[in-house]
Amino acid sequence: MPLIDAQNLYKIYDIGGTKINAVNGISLSIEDGEFISIVGKSGSGKSTLMHILGLLDTPTSGVLKLNGQEVSTLTENKLAKIRNSQIGFVFQSFNLLPRTTAIDNIILPLKYSSIPSSEWQGRAEKMLELVDLTERKLNKSNELSGGQKQRVAIARALVTDPSVIFADEPTGNLDSKTGEEIVELFRTLNDKGKTIVIVTHDADLAKVAKRVITIKDGVLI
Amino acid sequence: MQFLETINTALKAIAANKVRSILTMLGVIIGVFAVVTLISLGKGVQNYITDQFNELGSNLLFISPGTGDFGGDPADSFARNKLSEKHIKLIEENVPAIDLISAYYVASENSRFKTNTFLSEIIGVSYVGNKMFNYELEKGRFFTKSEEKNQAKVMVIGPNVAKNLFSNQNAIGERVDLLGDKYEVIGIFKEKGSNFDDQVILPYTSMENTLDLKNFSSIVLKVKNGYESGFVMKQVDLALFQDLDPDEFQVLSQADILKSIQSILQLLTVALSAIAGISLLVGGIGIMNIMLVSVTERIREIGLRKALGATPFNIALQFLVEAVILSVGGGVVGLMFGALATLFAQTFLRAEMTLSAILLAFVFSAGVGIVFGTYPAIKASKKDPIEALRYE
Numbered sequence: 001m002p003l004i005d006a007q008n009l010y011k012i013y014d015i016g017g018t019k020i021n022a023v024n025g026i027s028l029s030i031e032d033g034e035f036i037s038i039v040g041k042s043g044s045g046k047s048t049l050m051h052i053l054g055l056l057d058t059p060t061s062g063v064l065k066l067n068g069q070e071v072s073t074l075t076e077n078k079l080a081k082i083r084n085s086q087i088g089f090v091f092q093s094f095n096l097l098p099r100t101t102a103i104d105n106i107i108l109p110l111k112y113s114s115i116p117s118s119e120w121q122g123r124a125e126k127m128l129e130l131v132d133l134t135e136r137k138l139n140k141s142n143e144l145s146g147g148q149k150q151r152v153a154i155a156r157a158l159v160t161d162p163s164v165i166f167a168d169e170p171t172g173n174l175d176s177k178t179g180e181e182i183v184e185l186f187r188t189l190n191d192k193g194k195t196i197v198i199v200t201h202d203a204d205l206a207k208v209a210k211r212v213i214t215i216k217d218g219v220l221i
Numbered sequence: 222m223q224f225l226e227t228i229n230t231a232l233k234a235i236a237a238n239k240v241r242s243i244l245t246m247l248g249v250i251i252g253v254f255a256v257v258t259l260i261s262l263g264k265g266v267q268n269y270i271t272d273q274f275n276e277l278g279s280n281l282l283f284i285s286p287g288t289g290d291f292g293g294d295p296a297d298s299f300a301r302n303k304l305s306e307k308h309i310k311l312i313e314e315n316v317p318a319i320d321l322i323s324a325y326y327v328a329s330e331n332s333r334f335k336t337n338t339f340l341s342e343i344i345g346v347s348y349v350g351n352k353m354f355n356y357e358l359e360k361g362r363f364f365t366k367s368e369e370k371n372q373a374k375v376m377v378i379g380p381n382v383a384k385n386l387f388s389n390q391n392a393i394g395e396r397v398d399l400l401g402d403k404y405e406v407i408g409i410f411k412e413k414g415s416n417f418d419d420q421v422i423l424p425y426t427s428m429e430n431t432l433d434l435k436n437f438s439s440i441v442l443k444v445k446n447g448y449e450s451g452f453v454m455k456q457v458d459l460a461l462f463q464d465l466d467p468d469e470f471q472v473l474s475q476a477d478i479l480k481s482i483q484s485i486l487q488l489l490t491v492a493l494s495a496i497a498g499i500s501l502l503v504g505g506i507g508i509m510n511i512m513l514v515s516v517t518e519r520i521r522e523i524g525l526r527k528a529l530g531a532t533p534f535n536i537a538l539q540f541l542v543e544a545v546i547l548s549v550g551g552g553v554v555g556l557m558f559g560a561l562a563t564l565f566a567q568t569f570l571r572a573e574m575t576l577s578a579i580l581l582a583f584v585f586s587a588g589v590g591i592v593f594g595t596y597p598a599i600k601a602s603k604k605d606p607i608e609a610l611r612y613e
């Protein structure tokens with residue numbers, strides 16, 4: 001059984017009468033432990049697809065199953081719970097809480113989970129170690145470099161031990177060397193068994209993934 | 222998300238914008254301060270009046286001319302004032318439950334000794350006045366029945382009058398200019414507190430003589446111990462009906478007068494506090510305004526929290542708690558300022574910060590936070606995470 005199974009996904013925006021088919025009939029399945037990159041030109045629908053697969057957005061039509069369970073019809077509260085426990089997000093612009101320490105940023109998803117607060121600190125410290133930032137534990141987010149911020153964001157995505165990590169242009173705001181380090185980190189994580197989906201339009205970075213999916217005008221090619 | 226964690230998050234957000242948070246709280250601070258201070262001052266004035274009445278002595282009945290109808294023309298009831306010696310006789314003859322009875326005049330006038338003048342309350346009563354109103358003498362004596370009869374120009378003065386006219390020199394035997402006549406000081410009474418110490422007491426007959434008065438300001442009588450004042454009031458009514466119409470006089474007990482003054486004061490306090498409460502409302506609008514700004518400012522944070530698993534309820538609660546902390550915080554600070562103001566007022570008034578005023582301040586400020594925080598909180602909770610994350 002695939003981890004994620006999408007059938008005939010559509011996302012249609014209607015702006016004053018003109019329809020934009022951002023996702024135009026995509027079927028896709030992702031197995032546990034895969035490392036996938038989604039590539040395509042700007043505006044091709046990569047982010048939209050990723051948001052739907054990550055349960056941040058709902059498709060206009062189509063069926064989406066996570067671990068064999070239909071999820072496109074769930075309530076907002078249930079979707080929030082699933083996002084918290086099963087899905088990790090990494091964004092292009094890091095999205096760390098300002099004026100907040102690295103460790104507290106990593107703890108943030110735990111505050112919305114059912115994991116007891118006595119475990120938060122320990123879990124977050126383990127994640128810091130994993131992304132090699134232990135000595136930056138108490139630095140506020142504005143005291144970190146771009147690469148360090150993104151590593152904190154990855155640690156935050158991992159802290160609830162989700163089934164899959166979605167990263168939308170995680171290297172977009174980084175220089176190429178730092179970007180490679182981040183991709184390398186994703187590869188190590190995948191080696192340890194984590195399912196990873198990276199959106200990028202950098203073909204070189206995409207090649208690191210085991211499977212490359214190309215999207216054009218909302219369809220897979 | 223645990224509630225403590227929510228409070229913690231809200232406190233951090235408030236601390237992140239210290240100046241703005243304090244300015245926002247200021248509205249509530251001023252509102253609560255004004256309400257609490259007015260209530261304790263009102264209580265102080267009530268206490269002051271109660272004290273005055275208690276000093277006056279208990280079991281007193283007052284007969285005043287007219288109906289005491291506040292709506293009527295006061296000059297009219299004055300013109301129709303018929304109270305005189307005859308009515309004292311009628312009461313003495315028909316109401317056995319009377320202990321003491323006296324005519325009563327009151328005026329406010331300067332008294333002068335050499336170069337010293339003092340504005341005092343001048344009371345004209347009979348020779349039983351000291352027993353009726355519990356005046357205890359420090360020096361000298363009260364006037365006698367024969368002095369009353371002979372319209373003797375003698376006076377008993379309060380300690381403040383003595384201090385101001387004679388500056389601690391001997392006063393007994395001195396003659397004071399009063400009401401265009403000369404009065405001899407024959408006694409000084411002990412400190413009684415508040416207005417009483419400013420009083421000058423004369424035989425009412427002498428005051429009539431000096432000022433050419435004909436009708437009493439009122440008649441005061443003291444009910445015998447063991448008689449119920451309500452019953453005696455009815456007897457007094459019946460006695461006076463022999464000569465007067467019901468609308469020509471009114472019998473009031475001390476408790477009645479106290480009660481009606483208290484209720485007027487209470488009404489005044491409530492009305493003033495309600496007006497002050499409007500500033501609390503303005504404070505609430507300020508909180509709502511800032512919370513709406515905050516929702517827009519932190520839209521990416523909202524999107525992020527939702528992406529990481531926050532439910533709409535989590536988000537709404539976070540913003541609502543922030544609003545309530547701002548308003549209750551303002552309430553607590555306002556309460557503290559109110560307590561300081563009360564403490565200061567206590568130097569001249571028995572002002573009191575009542576428990577109900579404290580509770581009221583808490584309930585109202587929390588209420589303001591909830592009422593004005595709900596809309597921004599709901600607005601925040603409804604933000605679509607995608608749009609929130611895309612927001613620039």
Ligand SMILES: Nc1ncnc2c1ncn2[C@@H]1O[C@H](COP(=O)(O)OP(=O)(O)OP(=O)(O)O)[C@@H](O)[C@H]1O
Pocket residue numbers: 013014015020021022040041042043044045046047048049201
């Ligand atoms: N809220 C929206 N309303 C209307 N159109 C939208 C909305 N969001 C996205 N679109 C449109 O959907 C299409 C796909 O957008 P999307 O963000 O998925 O592209 P992308 O492949 O991620 O591009 P990029 O590489 O630049 O990030 C675009 O044409 C975009 O204009």
Ligand SMILES: [Mg+2]
Pocket residue numbers: 046047048168
């Ligand atoms: Mg995109």
